[in-house]
Amino acid sequence: MKDNQPILEVDRIIHEPARLLIVTILSMAEKADFLFLLNETGLTRGNLSTHLSKLEAAGYVNIEKSFRGKIPQTLCSLTPAGQEAFEKYRKQINQFLKRT
Amino acid sequence: MKDNQPILEVDRIIHEPARLLIVTILSMAEKADFLFLLNETGLTRGNLSTHLSKLEAAGYVNIEKSFRGKIPQTLCSLTPAGQEAFEKYRKQINQFLKRT
DNA sequence: AAAACAAGTTTGTATTACAAACCGGTTTGC
């Protein structure tokens, strides 16, 4: 068989709940550091790290590393592509769920 | 580490796009057969089959097998638990996405 | 100087979604 056409095609990168959370926060905060995201999301550090990496690899978030005194700091922000993808996702899901 | 509390906790059974599609269709049609779902969703038979099994195992859909003449027929419908879970999911996602 | 801590990253594992192969029966072609 090879009858394969996707119907409800949604961006899996954003669809994942943990990342949806992260992206939503970033869409409001416009630049947040690792520890802030850690608190807000309730994720473990490990999972936050990997989800951020995945978002970065997708080109959806920008990650800049710096130092706050002697302590490393990771700042994250949505890229334009990320904002766009998020908006698109929201529209899709809203529209899909609207038609009761 | 063991600081683990889930924040955006969404029903993964329903969250999966293919199953969200199936459940949405069932919520409107109230009893649909395999071939109908196959057309509506655009899934392959194999994937439709496994997703239905998963929904059945979760107690969200009821599957009855019968014959239409000599041809087997699989009828699917949402259980009350399935309807409830779907409604809950919709509310959660809508509410989450609402707060821009 | 050793032990605890901070801020992340990497690794190991179990779950999964999807495609492809399979299967039992039925119809069609010859």
Add this chain to the structure above:
DNA sequence: GCAAACCGGTTTGTAATACAAACTTGTTTT
């Protein structure tokens, strides 16, 4: 009347991935 194609699915094999736990690199504390 029998082989080949078709129907309506189910099972299997595999690659991706989400999460927890272990590790790392550097910094305070004691």
